[in-house]
Amino acid sequence: MTRSHLAFLSVVACCLPAGVVSADAGDSFFEAEVLSVGQTSVDDSFELPSEGFYPDLFLGVFDESGQLTQTDDDSSFLGDGFAPALFGVPINPGGEIDFSVTGAPDESLEGAHSQFGDYRTEVAIYDSEGEFLDFFEYDGYLEEGLVDSYFESDEGWDGGTYDVMVNNAFPNDVDFFRFVGLTPGQSFTVNTEPSPLDPFSSVDTYLGWFDETGSEIATNDDISSSPLNLYSRLSGVVPENGELVFGVSGYGDYAFDGYHGEQGEYSLVLSVGGDYDFDGDVDAQDYSAWRDAYGQTGQFLAADGNFDGVVDAADYTVWRDNYNGAAVDAGAVPEPGSAFLVIVVAVGLTRPCRTATV
CATH class of the missing domain: 2.60.40 (Immunoglobulin-like)
Incomplete structure (x- = not known):
């Protein structure tokens, strides 16, 4: 019996409309793929993990x-x-x-x-x-x-x-990503979610946040409100070096070393600020996006700035805070404040087809 492993990875800036970006994810903290601020495209590439046999x-x-x-x-x-x-x-x-x-x-x-x-x-x-x-x-x-x-x-x-x-599931794919050029002290939320490349995927992810030495800061297995309880979410504050490193693996791989049997496409979304139209800045159009979406409920809503499953006044506050406290009214539009970054990483964790003989 043999198993084939193939992971497809692409990085999508500004939630797909701005163009597809793809890269190889690192297999460890020290090999984390560095995602440049403002990066919109790199050459298409594939990641091919080691082939392995999972014994019964x-x-x-x-x-x-x-x-x-x-x-x-x-x-x-x-x-x-x-x-x-x-x-x-x-x-x-x-x-x-x-x-x-x-x-x-x-x-x-x-x-x-x-x-x-x-x-x-x-x-x-x-x-x-x-x-x-x-x-x-x-x-x-x-x-x-x-x-x-x-x-x-x-x-x-x-x-x-x-x-x-x-x-018994080893070796398998583990993905590490380093987000750079962020604003120190700014709050963020990062989560895995269904990939726009494969919205029907149901891969069970395990998410970790690591400090500059590679030590775990926090981990999460399942968001209770996520579809099928499979996806993961973490929140925190950007450290002084302006960098965030996350690892994504499959359920059960608590050491992030590849002991898991999950496969499938997923997206890793890092959200900082209130850029609700995903054009790379925080402006009046984002206020309009929030206003038009007000009252919507569900998962992964574009204007749900605090990721609580509903677009409400709290999400307006997220947008406003990224305008340095300014507000939009009918007669004036404030100049953009701090920039907002959304990078979506669409990744395939691999779980090969299995033919068991007993």
Whole structure:
């Protein structure tokens, strides 16, 4: 079995009408694609992630005498749907945990399988009252016909339980983008949303905001009000260097290193200010756009400056604040204040078609 990976990436300035821009997204923070202020076009390009095989895995846990007590095939929330997980497993006397990962359908955990490939195992430890104690993970590579066994011991775990989840989806695409030339101290909102290139896509994204050293500032999985609860949103203030770096990955890839099984087109939208007609400045036309849209409700509305799903007076305030507090009336139009930037990044996270044999 093989899987093919193909990611198509394009950057769209001013929400598509101003012209399509495309570029290669970086695969890590230090390789983040730099998006120039005012950039409207670059050469078309494609990103081709590494090809990978996602093994169909099976999990078993053992008691203190080495007897197989629990097994699972496809219950993990991580991976591509063919990864196992077990929850609330009693920790063996002496604070010992003992489990093995094999390939499906090796239900006896003897190595009777033909699966192979990378995977990650995550373990969470809880005490007898259900309070979290510890967390650790293993990166492994399962070979055909073999079983990977794991054993840990800590007397402080005695009497508790543990969860073990396997993630079989690796390698896959992760996208990093660096927005530059922004105004320090200005508030912003960034979110993923359906791509205008594929509005029917339903990729489950995971979004991260990183500081200048590459450390996470904030992350978000799902916006509760987004379609199907799949898209992500973060808000904050532009730092002193005027740059923002975001990473976009698939659900479950909390380390932004490619352990996810999501695929599909999405858009990454950075919004600063009140440019509601997406022409690169904040002027009377944006006020008109807000006025004409007043009262509209829904997701991803152009004049919804605070992204709360309704165009109302709060969105007028967003526009007004980018005019340095000036207001529009019937007899006067203020000169534009601070510039507003909207850059839409349309990206394909890849999840190849899968043919499983058991």
